[in-house]
Amino acid sequence: MKNRVLKVHPGDNVIVALDELKAGEEIAFDGGIVTLQQDISPKHKYNQADLKKGDEVMMYGVLVGKAAQDIPAGSWINTFNVKHAASPFQLGKRKTEWQKPDVTAFQGRSFQGFYRKDGSVGTANYWIVLPLVFCENKNLQLMKEALVDQLGYSKKAKYEHFAGDLIQKYKQGQSVEQILNSELQSVAIEKNDRIFANIDGVKFLTHDMGCGGTRQDAQALCGLLAGYIAHPNVAGATVLSLGCQNAQYSILQEELAKRNADKPIVFLEQQALGTEEKVVSEGIKQTLVGLIEANKTERQPAPLSKLVLGLECGGSDGFSGISANPTLGYVSDMLVTLGGSTVLSEFPELCGVEQELSDRCVEEETALKFINLMRSYAARAEQAGSGFDMNPSPGNIKDGLITDAIKSAGAAKKGGTSPVTDVLDYPEMVKKPGLNLLCTPGNDVESTTAMVGSGCNLVLFTTGLGTPTGNPIAPVIKVSSNRKLAEKMSDIIDINTGTIIEGEETIEEAGHKMLDYLIKVASGEETCKAVANQQDDFIPWKRGVSL
Structure with a gap:
């Protein structure tokens, strides 16, 4: 019962x-x-x-x-x-002993991934096109319109046909009532074959940064973009620059050097080339040449230790910390035991559990870094007239997460029980196996964007209310905390952990199923909903206050 x-x-x-x-x-x-x-x-x-x-x-x-x-x-x-209300925290004793989960069922398992020169392994193979400044967003859009459909990556939406049908009804003189009563029909659409079988897509990462703001904003942006270029899921990149902006190509190169990135990069500067036509045509030509070379890379068996898993939540509810998040925590513990890396972020949503997490840091220096990042973040929020206590959204509160500490204590369950091996400040990259803490906002897209920029080649994303968030280059797997959501928004949910609430499954049983699904997604055998829906959300974080 x-x-x-x-x-x-x-x-x-x-x-x-x-x-x-x-x-x-x-x-x-x-x-x-x-x-x-x-x-x-x-x-x-x-x-x-x-x-x-x-x-x-x-x-x-x-x-x-x-x-x-x-x-x-x-x-x-x-x-x-x-x-x-939340408890105060300070540097304490190391508490790194933990009970490792049984991973016998996954010992010796592998996934089919794309090996890179630095030894990292991708779960996908993308070419990315990105601007150093928002002035180049239009040129990116022109390249996207020219390339995506021709290369066979366009998702011809049924909504285009639906809109066309409605317009035709209007031309035929049908009434507003008839138009409003029209229903969306499933349309069989012929899909172009991909020109490059081993390339998962060409992704265009527009943003509104690169000039104005502070020099620190430009540096952080270049660090994030460097993280995407260096990412194991990326074969190469086309970088567009206006020329005069704060985010200079030289800064990007410095950040790439920090990440030991050895990827083919096409760099085009509009003020040097001249016309829009020259920039866009050259971008199309050189990107196509890059794709020809990148297509030579094929999937090969890789150990699970090559997985870098992001742990994210968004649109959380009162069940998130009971079903979905603890299941992610168990998967994190399993992957850490297998030698992999996991990343827990969203620092405003760790309020109240700082003592536990800092005590779990393997090194005292790492614990101090975490404490200092949390305190400085909280101080900036208070100086702006806000605070971590204002983090819960109206949707969170309506579904039972009435204080930030309740929300945070449940959110932290995604990090499992393993020791914390490293603490990273945005946009630093993951360097160590084990559980990493990454300083990001609680904003879903900013946090997911940051985790992928730090090297996560997969993301597990829990939700109780439903959110379509995805990422341009890394699979974002959606985990529902309750069955009602999984059934209502089945087009965005991959895994339902409402079975735990209903007593049908234990956290351990759900965790084993989840890791098995992760391996299939990492191998390209399964396509998660966010990838199928082309939910390519990308928002860099300006280091102001974002909860």
């Missing part, structure tokens, strides 16, 4: 509703009986005992808030009676 309520950690004093609970119900749990004061929806919480104003609210075994008023036992915990 499915459990109706759950206490996440023995030290918690709030209980999570797994089912619809009604006011007046007597809930027998944990050796006692509580009468509910209000209806409690799934994902939301009630307090197990009376709370006085100022009392601590505990969940996931950590402080997540304080009572803003007296709260009788069995009350709905929400923003009107609980306010954000």
Whole structure:
């Protein structure tokens, strides 16, 4: 029988509703009986005992808030009676002992990947075209219109046919009501064969940076772009420059040197070449030549230790920290045990768990770096009149994540239990196997963009509310925290962990299935929804306050 309520950690004093609970119900749990004061929806919480104003609210075994008023036992915990609170943190003792998961089923497994000169292995093979400054976005668009369809990478959307059908109805004199009642029909579309069988696509990474702003912004942008060029999923790049902007090609070259990047790069400067026609035509020619060479690379067996896995969440709900995120944590622990690398980011969503994570850092120096990054980030947010406590979105709050500490404690579950081997500041690259912490905002796309720029060749992305976020060069695999979402938004969800909430699967069982799916995606045997939908989100982070 499915459990109706759950206490996440023995030290918690709030209980999570797994089912619809009604006011007046007597809930027998944990050796006692509580009468509910209000209806409690799934994902939301009630307090197990009376709370006085100022009392601590505990969940996931950590402080997540304080009572803003007296709260009788069995009350709905929400923003009107609980306010954000988190424990202070400082440099502590190293706590790096951990229980490694059983990875017998994956020992000796491999994936089919693309080997690069630096020894890294890609899960895909892309050519990228990127601008050093937003002034070149139009030229990128012209190249995209010229190349993508001709090379066989265009996804002729059924919506084009739908729009054409509606326009035809208008021309025929049909009424507005008839047009509004028209239904989208599935259309069989002939797809061009790819010209280059071993190239997964040509991706165009437009952005609004490169000039204006600060010199630090330009440096960080060049570091991020260098990370994409050096990325194991990238065969080579075409770089367009206006010429006079802050983000100079020389800075990009410095950042590429830091990453030991040895990739073919086509560099075109408009102010040197002259006309738009010269820039675009030269870009098309040289990109095509680059593709001819890149197509010679084929997939070969690679050990799972070559996987670098990003751990992301977005549109989280009250079940994310119970089903989807702990499953990612288990997969992270398995991959670390197998010698791979994983990356946990979104520093505003680690508020309240800083002590645990800093204590898990293998080196004291690394722990200090993490502490300093967290404190400086929090200080910048406060100086801007904001704070980490303002991170939860209206959607988060509506679905049970009422304080940043509750959201953070659940989000941190994606990092599993393994020691932290390195702490990276944006846009540094992953250099060590094991669990890495990367300083990024909580913004889904900025964080995912950053993790891929740091070298993640796969991303696991949990969601409870649904988000289509993807990335131009790395598969972003969507994991639903609940079955309702998986069924409602089946076009973007790859894996459903709502089975854990329903008692059908354990976290370990779901984790084994997830890692098996990851290997298939990494090998090109399966295509995740974000890739199939061509969800190519790319937003560089300006180092201002972004929660």
